[in-house]
Amino acid sequence: MQDIDFPDNPKRPVVLCLSGLDPSGGAGIQADIEALFSAGCHCAPVITALTVQDSRNVIESQACDPALIVRQARAVLEDLPVKAVKLGLAGSVGMLEVIHTLLRDYPQLPVIADPVLKASGGHDFGSKGLIEAYRNLILPLATVITPNSEELDQLANTSDSNDAAASELLDTGCRHVLLTGTHLNEEQVINRLYTQHSPVKRYTWPRLPEVYHGSGCTLAASLAGFLAHGVTVHEAVLQAQQYTWNALDNADRPGLGQFMPNRAWWARHTPEQ
Numbered sequence: 200m201q202d203i204d205f206p207d208n209p210k211r212p213v214v215l216c217l218s219g220l221d222p223s224g225g226a227g228i229q230a231d232i233e234a235l236f237s238a239g240c241h242c243a244p245v246i247t248a249l250t251v252q253d254s255r256n257v258i259e260s261q262a263c264d265p266a267l268i269v270r271q272a273r274a275v276l277e278d279l280p281v282k283a284v285k286l287g288l289a290g291s292v293g294m295l296e297v298i299h300t301l302l303r304d305y306p307q308l309p310v311i312a313d314p315v316l317k318a319s320g321g322h323d324f325g326s327k328g329l330i331e332a333y334r335n336l337i338l339p340l341a342t343v344i345t346p347n348s349e350e351l352d353q354l355a356n357t358s359d360s361n362d363a364a365a366s367e368l369l370d371t372g373c374r375h376v377l378l379t380g381t382h383l384n385e386e387q388v389i390n391r392l393y394t395q396h397s398p399v400k401r402y403t404w405p406r407l408p409e410v411y412h413g414s415g416c417t418l419a420a421s422l423a424g425f426l427a428h429g430v431t432v433h434e435a436v437l438q439a440q441q442y443t444w445n446a447l448d449n450a451d452r453p454g455l456g457q458f459m460p461n462r463a464w465w466a467r468h469t470p471e472q
Contacts, residue, residue: 203371210282211239211240211241212239212240212282212283212424212427212428212429213241213242213243213275213279213281213282213309213367213427214231214235214240214241214242214243214281214282214283214284214285214420214423214424214427215243215245215272215275215276215278215283215284215285215394216228216231216235216242216243216244216245216284216285216287216423217247217268217272217284217285217286217287217289217298218230218231218244218245218246218247218285218286218287218288218416219248219249219250219260219287219290219315219407220246220248220249220350221250221252221286221413222250222251222252222253222457223252223254223342223454224459225254225418225457225460225469226275226413226415227252227287227288227411227413228244228246228287228303229415230413230417230420230421230457230460230462231244231285231287231416232448233243233417233419233462233463234416234417234421234424234462235236235418235421235423235424235463236462237421237424237442237462237463238420238425238427238428238442239258239424239428240422240423240424240427240428240434241279242420243275243279244270245271245272245275247262247263247268247287247288247289247290247294248261248262248263248288248289248290248291248294249261249263250288252334253454253455253456254412254452254453254455254456254457254459255454255457256308256456256457257454259297260290260300261290262289262290262291262293262294263290263292263294265291265293265296266297266299268294268298269297269298269301270301271472272301272419273301274388276301276305277286279338280310281305281308281376281421282309282426282427282428282429283308283309283311283424283426283427284302284305284308284309284310284311284378284423285310285311285312285419285420285422285467286298286310286311286312286313286337286341287313287315287416287419288315288350289315289329289333291328291329292328292469295329295332295333295336295337296332296336298336298337299336299337299340299363302337302340302469306340306430309327309342309343309423309426309427310340310342311341311342311343311344311345311419311420311422311423311426312337312338312339312341312343312344312345312373312419313344313345313415313416313419313420314333314337314344314345314346314350314354314420315415315416316329316330316333316349316354316369317352319414329391330353330354333354333358334358334360334371335371335450338354338371338372338374339369339371339373340371341368341372341425342372342373342374342426342432342437343373343374343375343376343377343422343436344368344373344375344376344377345377345415345418345422345432346365346376346378346379347378347379347380347382347415348361348379348380348382348383349354349382349421351364351365351368351376351378352364354368354414355367355368359439361383361391362393362399363390365393366389366393367379368391368430369394369395371405374394374395374432375392375393375394375432375437376393376395377390377391377392377422378390378391378393378419379415379418380416385406386406387403387404387405387406388403388404388405388406388407389401389402389404390404392433392436392449398437402436402437402440404440404444405444407444407447407448407450408456409447409450409452409458410457410458410472411426411447411450411457411458411459411460412456412457412459413459413460414443414446414447414460415422417442417446417447417460417462418439418440418443418460419444420436421438421439421443422436422439425437425438441461445464445465446460446461446462446464447460447469448464449461449464
C-alpha cells in the first residue's frame with residue numbers, strides 16, 4: 200500500500216469538471232466526484248455528453264447542447280471560488296469551441312485535460328475533426344494533459360515515438376504531458392511526465408492484473424484536486440498516481456466486464472480510533 204499525503208485543508212477547494220455521464224458509474228463525472236471528494240475538494244459537475252455504456256464498452260454517446268453547458272459553467276465560475284478545471288469527454292467540436300472560449304476568460308486556473316478519445320472497451324469518440332479541434336483549442340490552454348499511448352498517437356499521429364509525440368504536444372503550448380503506461384508493453388507500468396526544456400520524469404508502478412474502467416478519469420480528477428490545494432505540479436502528479444494506483448489495487452468487478460476503481464479505498468484502511 201502506497202502512502203499518500205491527503206491534503207489537510209479546512210476549506211475545500213472547488214474544481215469545475217466538464218465530463219460525460221457514464222450510467223455504469225465507473226468513469227466520467229461520477230469518477231470525478233468520487234476522486235475529488237477523496238482529495239478533499241468540492242466538485243462542481245457539468246455534464247458535456249450522455250452515453251449508453253456498461254462495464255464492458257460504450258454503445259453510443261450524444262453531446263449535450265454547448266450553449267447550455269457554457270451557461271452552467273459560467274454560473275459556477277461567477278459564484279464559487281473555482282481553483283482548477285478538469286476536462287473529460289467533450290463529445291463534439293462545438294463543445295470544444297465553447298470550452299476554449301470559457302478557459303480563455305479564466306487564464307489563471309490550472310486546466311487538467313483527460314483526452315477521452317477512445318473508451319477502454321474500444322469505442323472511438325475521436326473523429327478527425329474533433330482530434331484536430333482538441334489540438335488547436337484545448338492543448339494550448341492545458342496545464343497538464345494525461346493521455347495514454349493510444350490517445351497520444353491520435354493527437355500526434357505524425358510522430359514516430361512517444362517522446363517525439365509528447366514533444367509535439369508541448370509545442371502546442373501545453374505545459375506538461377503525463378503519459379500513462381498502462382497500454383504499453385512493459386513489465387511494470389511506467390508513467391512519464393514531459394515538461395518543456397526539462398528531463399523526462401519517470402514513475403514506476405507494479406502492473407496490476409485486471410483491465411479497469413475509469414482509471415484515466417480517476418487520475419486526471421485527483422490530479423486536478425491536488426493542484427487545487429496549491430501544491431506543485433510535480434507533487435500533484437505523484438500524489439494523484441499514488442491515489443489512483445491504490446484505487447485500482449482495491450478495485451472490484453460489479454458487472455460482467457471490467458473492474459472499477461474503488462475511489463474510497465482509504466475508508467477501508469482508516470485506523471480504528
